[in-house]
Amino acid sequence: MKYAIITGASRGLGASAAQHMLAEGIHVISVSRKENSSLKQAAEKAGAGYTHHSCDLSSDVQFQSVLTAIASDIFKNAETVYVINNAGVIEPIEVAGELDASLVQTNVQVNLTAPILISNLFLQKAKETGTRVIITNVTSGAAERPIQGWSIYCSTKAAVNMFTMTAGLELESNGSSSKVIAFSPGIMDTDMQVTIRSSSEESFADVNTFRNYKESGSLRSPDTVAGALVKLVLAENLENGKIYKVNDLL
Template identity: 55%
Template sequence: MKYAIITGASKGLGEAIAKRLIQEQIAVVSVSRTENEEIKQLAAEKGLFYQHYACNLSLEKEVQEVFMEIAHWIFEKNPKEILLFNNAGVIEPIQTVGNLDQTPIIRNIQVNLIAPIITTNLFFNKAQVTNTAVQVINVTSGAAVRSIEGWSVYCSSKAGINMFTQTAALEQAELKTNNKIIAFSPGVMDTNMQTTIRSSSKEAFKDLERFKEFKEKNTLLQTDTVANALVDLLLSGNVESGKVYNINDLLK
């Protein structure tokens, strides 16, 4: 059986990915601060394994402990493949440099960059002594390759996850493992993150009006559309390790 671990699975893109994977008969492990009852019920209806782990991804010690526990019992089952979706992310702080607060800076880097590095490192390590292939999907952003005023921390953390993905892929290729790692840029979706962006101030975020227009003109992507495109890619067997995939290319 295949197992999928999804951070931030309680809502947004993570929720949509989880629901699609359950439809594909892939067991789901949800990792987030709160549990999504719809995902739990859907898995039960399909007679499929599902487990939720509460975890605050901004706390390094908690990430280590929770994912060590998950890795221990998942690898014991000797699954055919493990899909690790590092999906959880935070946009804050939205503010210009010189006016940033320390706490949200640290939380952003912990959730967007450090947690995915820790989890990927752990699962690649465990895979060295098993026959299980691990496929890591790091959710990134177009902000990783484009400077956006007010988003210096977010841009930096996502640029970091792109570079980590590409470097880890080179290493796995050199080691000749069956593991793969990609980054996936999901575009501008209709999620709580967009709500946070629209509630920021013009002084902190220069492009505020443009993002408000995305909602007003109904041009935001739906999470189901994005999740389906991503899962279709993963199930195709044509994933290129180290590549940064963009939703716009997958929807063509």
């Protein structure tokens, strides 16, 4: 059986990716604080399996317990396991010297620590069982350039990119059939964009640029981006450690 574990699947890109995976007949396991009821309906329509696990990824103990339970269950009969580390937070949006310590810790936990530990767990299970695992870490263009007010978001996404490239290199060196890639989705019309647009100019110098993205209709729909993402991860010619950008796929 094929499984797709998707974090942050309650809305935005994660929810849309789950919809596309279900349409492919893949059993989707949603991991998020809240459940998206439309996914259960989509699963019934597609005749595909669907399971939701409520989990706060900012809680180290909670997410490790939930993901360990998921891994122990699915690797009993899994043929291929897709993991999409999609959950992410943009806050704190603030200049250095004004950062909220608790928001910094949450950002690092959700954006960086969780994807690394989830990847580590599933690669370990893949090695033990001989199962093929395809891991996709959702990254950002912010990983490649400094953006005023986004020091923590830029830093965690840059670290995700380096982890992806290094893990991919290691898998290639070991002759593994598993893959680890990153996917940069560009700018989408999501709740994260709402948070960005609500920032002050003092905290985020480019806020008017992002407000203009919305006003000019420049934001892609999560469904369009998710379609490109799912088509990518289901392809047979993935390059280990590569950072794929949506603009090159559409």
